[in-house]
Amino acid sequence: MPAARPGIGRPTQIHPIGVDPAFAPAWFRPDAPAHVPLPPPTVATRRETLPGRPLVWAETDTGRVPLISLDTGGASIRYDWPSWARYVLGEQYRTLTRPLYTRLPFHYHRIPGVIRRAVATRLLARQAPEDTRGHTFPGFPIEQGFELLSDVWTRVRGGTTPTDHDVAPAGPEHAVVLTHDIDTAEGFPWVRRTAELELAHGFQSVWHVVGRGDPLDYGVLDWLVEQGCTIGLHGYNHDNTLAFLPADRIRRRLDACRPLVERYDIRCFRSPSWFRSETLFEVLEEYVQVDYSRLDTDRSCPGGIGGCLWTKPFALGGLTHVPTTVPFEDPLYWGRAPEQLTGFWRPKLDWLRACGGGIVVNTHPEPQFSGNARMLHAYDQLLDLLASG
Ligand SMILES: [Zn+2]
Structure with missing residues (x-):
């Protein structure tokens, strides 16, 4: 179908x-x-x-x-x-589909985490890379x-950059950016341990938090900033409807996040569950400079497959888009175990380094994602690989 x-x-x-x-x-x-x-x-x-x-x-x-x-x-x-x-x-x-659960009369986070995870797994199972219907894109x-x-066209016409017209690439090549989305209060107890692992490997990371969702642990966020980490905005309340709203309602929601934005001088954004739309980006330009909501190859958004098919930062409209290239946890949805993740991602890391792509990693500190001993161990292995590159 x-x-x-x-x-x-x-x-x-x-x-x-x-x-x-x-x-x-x-x-x-x-x-x-x-x-x-x-x-x-x-x-x-x-x-x-x-x-x-x-x-x-x-x-x-x-x-x-x-x-x-x-x-x-x-x-x-x-x-x-x-x-x-x-x-x-x-x-x-790309055609964005609005999942039915975003139309529930209550916030979907009120459904227990285990059940949410089961529903997400079912939704994303349809988008598995090993597509049984033969869809390879x-x-x-x-x-x-x-x-x-882009590479061939740039070389044969003697250009200097792959997209040197209205979509100029921005930012350094070979960049490693470690990002996290703290979706709920359950994530906060795992933030320090995760960040300490990263700092031990020489990385300062980006932590996106929900502006008006669960109460934030300001002690943890202040500590992150003291360590040189960056705080970003992860939407208004993570009900996954932001990208589907008209501009004035998106604006109202982002205005409500102003105190948080000002407290941490927030300049970057990632949309909850990767839902993105033209309207959302147009409004976002008024609030932040950098967006992390796109993936180079997207099988992670419950709204359908897509991706900007590009691995380096680029300017489009008034935003710098930094595509996420390593959604580290997502192979878990498709049957991989934590112990297999680093091996799963290694060929892509090699390829990104070879083509000058950005290594932009994403994880979540909630216990059902990366906030547990097995996943922290897997992440530690990934950090070893990144630090040795
Ligand atoms: Zn999220």
Whole structure:
């Protein structure tokens, strides 16, 4: 049932892509998925024929469609590149579905954590990378199609950056950013132990907190700031409706978080459960500078699969978007054990380092996620890997 699979099928066209081996970057992995969404005519002008030798092509039902070609006269690309880049980075190809539980007459956090976890597992099971219906987009944990397209286009046309039009990349390459979302009061008892592990490895992390949810432990937050960590905003009350509200209601909610924002000089944001929308980003520009709500390859948001398909920070609208590339806990939803997580993520860490992507990790300190001895041990192993890189 394609309609239940946001981002796949109509009206967006998403195809696997191929590359001439002579033009593949060193970091390209032939064994990992590579797809690109093709924009509709309303988004980007399209060239019907590309002259010369195809370097990158889409594999469609009717055969190969060249996307980038090289001729004696130079390189050509099928779609207007700035529009195409904005279409992908801005995830315009994605369709967001509002889960039914966000329409409950009470806050879903009133459902016991164990049951919430079971419901989330069922929702996210449909988005497992090992998709039984053969849907391979987006690749997880590596989806390299748009990176590949950008890399080849930049090289053959002699550009300096992959997205040097309206979507200029920002920030250092090879950056490691450790982020956490404290969803509930149950997370606070585990914050110090987690941060102390990170500090011992030389990392100062980012902690997103819910502005008007469970009471905050200001003692813990003040301590984090003293250690050089950063506090960010994780929405208003974590009822997962923020992204679906009209602008004025989003504004009212964010205004209610002002005292917290001012207390910690908050400049960054992550939307609860990764729910994001154009309206939310437009309003957010008035409150923060940096957003962590996008993932490069997204099978984590209960609202459907997607992702900006890009692993470096980029500017879009008035925000710097920092894609989360290592949602460390999520393989747990798909049957992995804590002891397997570091091994699961290692190939992606290698790939990110090779292609200059950001290593942006996310975990939650609640006991049902990373607030327990087994997960802390797994996280410690990840930190060893990151510190040695
Ligand atoms: Zn959250």
